[in-house]
Amino acid sequence: MTKPLLEVRDLQVAYGGIKAVKGINLHIAPGELVTLIGSNGAGKTTTLKTLAGLLHPSGGQIQYDGRNLHNVAAHQRVAMGLALVPEGRGVFARLTVQENLQMGAYSRDDKNEIAADLARMYELFPRLAERREQLAGTLSGGEQQMVAMARALMSRPRLLMLDEPSMGLAPLMVQKIFETIRDIAALGMSILLVEQNARLALQVAVRGYVMESGAITLSGEAGELLGSDAVQHAYLGA
Amino acid sequence: MEILLQQIINGLVQGSVYALVALGYTMVYGILGLINFAHGEVVMIGAMLALSSLTTLLGMGIPPVLALLLSIVLAMLGCMALGYSIERIAYRPLRHAPRLAPLITAIGVSIVLQNLAMMIWGREYHSFPQLIASHPHTFGGAIINDIQAIIFILALAIMAGLMVVVHRTRLGRAMRAVAENQHAAQLMGVDINRVISITFMLGSALAAIAGLMVSANYGLAHYYMGFLLGLKAFTAAVLGGIGNLRGAMLGGLLLGLIESLGAGYIGDFTGGFLGSNYQDVFAFFVLIAVLVFRPSGLLGERLAERA
Ligand SMILES: Nc1ncnc2c1ncn2[C@@H]1O[C@H](COP(=O)(O)OP(=O)(O)OP(=O)(O)O)[C@@H](O)[C@H]1O
Ligand SMILES: [Mg+2]
Numbered sequence: 234m235t236k237p238l239l240e241v242r243d244l245q246v247a248y249g250g251i252k253a254v255k256g257i258n259l260h261i262a263p264g265e266l267v268t269l270i271g272s273n274g275a276g277k278t279t280t281l282k283t284l285a286g287l288l289h290p291s292g293g294q295i296q297y298d299g300r301n302l303h304n305v306a307a308h309q310r311v312a313m314g315l316a317l318v319p320e321g322r323g324v325f326a327r328l329t330v331q332e333n334l335q336m337g338a339y340s341r342d343d344k345n346e347i348a349a350d351l352a353r354m355y356e357l358f359p360r361l362a363e364r365r366e367q368l369a370g371t372l373s374g375g376e377q378q379m380v381a382m383a384r385a386l387m388s389r390p391r392l393l394m395l396d397e398p399s400m401g402l403a404p405l406m407v408q409k410i411f412e413t414i415r416d417i418a419a420l421g422m423s424i425l426l427v428e429q430n431a432r433l434a435l436q437v438a439v440r441g442y443v444m445e446s447g448a449i450t451l452s453g454e455a456g457e458l459l460g461s462d463a464v465q466h467a468y469l470g471a
Numbered sequence: 472m473e474i475l476l477q478q479i480i481n482g483l484v485q486g487s488v489y490a491l492v493a494l495g496y497t498m499v500y501g502i503l504g505l506i507n508f509a510h511g512e513v514v515m516i517g518a519m520l521a522l523s524s525l526t527t528l529l530g531m532g533i534p535p536v537l538a539l540l541l542s543i544v545l546a547m548l549g550c551m552a553l554g555y556s557i558e559r560i561a562y563r564p565l566r567h568a569p570r571l572a573p574l575i576t577a578i579g580v581s582i583v584l585q586n587l588a589m590m591i592w593g594r595e596y597h598s599f600p601q602l603i604a605s606h607p608h609t610f611g612g613a614i615i616n617d618i619q620a621i622i623f624i625l626a627l628a629i630m631a632g633l634m635v636v637v638h639r640t641r642l643g644r645a646m647r648a649v650a651e652n653q654h655a656a657q658l659m660g661v662d663i664n665r666v667i668s669i670t671f672m673l674g675s676a677l678a679a680i681a682g683l684m685v686s687a688n689y690g691l692a693h694y695y696m697g698f699l700l701g702l703k704a705f706t707a708a709v710l711g712g713i714g715n716l717r718g719a720m721l722g723g724l725l726l727g728l729i730e731s732l733g734a735g736y737i738g739d740f741t742g743g744f745l746g747s748n749y750q751d752v753f754a755f756f757v758l759i760a761v762l763v764f765r766p767s768g769l770l771g772e773r774l775a776e777r778a
Contacts, residue, residue, distance in 0.1 A: 287657065306657075311658065311659065316658070317658050325651050328651070332644055336645070336656075336659045339661055385658075
């Protein structure tokens, strides 16, 4: 097995006195697409926010690229190659599409490369190219999701974390977003995908974790999970 | 007619100073949702610092224009350090406290700064040295002197510069991003504490210049000048829509005009019952009227969006 890019050991996170994540372990290898599924309130968003540095763990360890992230602030993690597309997208509504993408490159200073990446994003998401001067707040939900993803990619992440990218989108747009995720993964980027849509997530992922009430209850190859009775019952409505 | 024109000129000059101070309130509000009531005192400290250094430098035989430039720089640096410290000491520890807490520390900081200024500079009025023979220019029967012209043009130039910074630079983009969503900004790699500090320093630099302008315009500075000036500039910011930069500029200029025209004609309206010494009252009529009829200000968005 290759050395994991991300390794989480016994991670615990609490809101005040309430434990939302109760000692989970997970790892992601370089270039791997891993999904984390589970029902509402399982602790998925809490886990991603903690990995991004927005929340502080009450216990456990996060190793990224051989480094303990304990004392690394959220804004410093971006420069290390960690990017989170947050739940609800978090686009800057009063900034233009282009300015949103430029914000994504905030931690970089290679001007020419940034310009080239901008062009690449507009190729990847042609709909954004037409709307580059438009305020992001005026875009449709699906377009905003594209902005959020493109913006995260602008930081040139090594590990891209996506929190429910399909939320609130029409089926066609969900298709499009998942195709893009697959394309990005094919480029060799590591991806941690949190999803309600378990079937789709397990179809694109290599491995998966199932989270329940703050704990990982199942994990394994995506194909196996997709076939397992427990997952079929709980998440696929079979 | 000449009187009207004269009142308009005076109003615009004073209003441009209000605008510079109002920008300080509105930038901080935009980014932290907090009203920095100590900002007026920063203006006062700026005026005092500029005046002291000007007097000292002139006493050392430094040529007036150079002395003036140096004292502007010194006042700006002093106020930037002050603004930075105010945020670090009085606001940052309370970032997650209930809204009332930083409001109370703001008042505390104001009192401390006023008393400090009183200890250093005394209770007396300090007069602004006559640097340049300020030539009056007449047009259309109204008079504008050199100092007024410089104040107005410089204020406009500074505001234009600020708009360029906020809308055309990486820093400005980060400021707008932090103002809109601090978590998302962090996810972009923005050190929000740094951006917040810079915002306080920028606002304080503007305050220093405004302080110097006020004392140059009236020829006076006083340890208590920050209170009323701050309150009026705050009114200007609310009038324009707090949190909105263009609003602060518009509000400042409008308030200057309202005050000046109001003071000029209040005697006519009240049949001589009230005189132009009631000029300060207008700002507060405006504040009350805006809060009652249009709390979001002229250019502001609904306040609910910021809750
Ligand atoms: N800011 C908060 N304060 C207190 N409790 C919270 C907070 N955010 C989340 N929680 C609680 O933590 C638990 C995990 O929430 P989390 O948002 O991580 O779940 P999730 O798996 O992302 O759910 P969903 O699929 O609905 O997004 C829930 O019980 C939730 O109520
Ligand atoms: Mg969630």
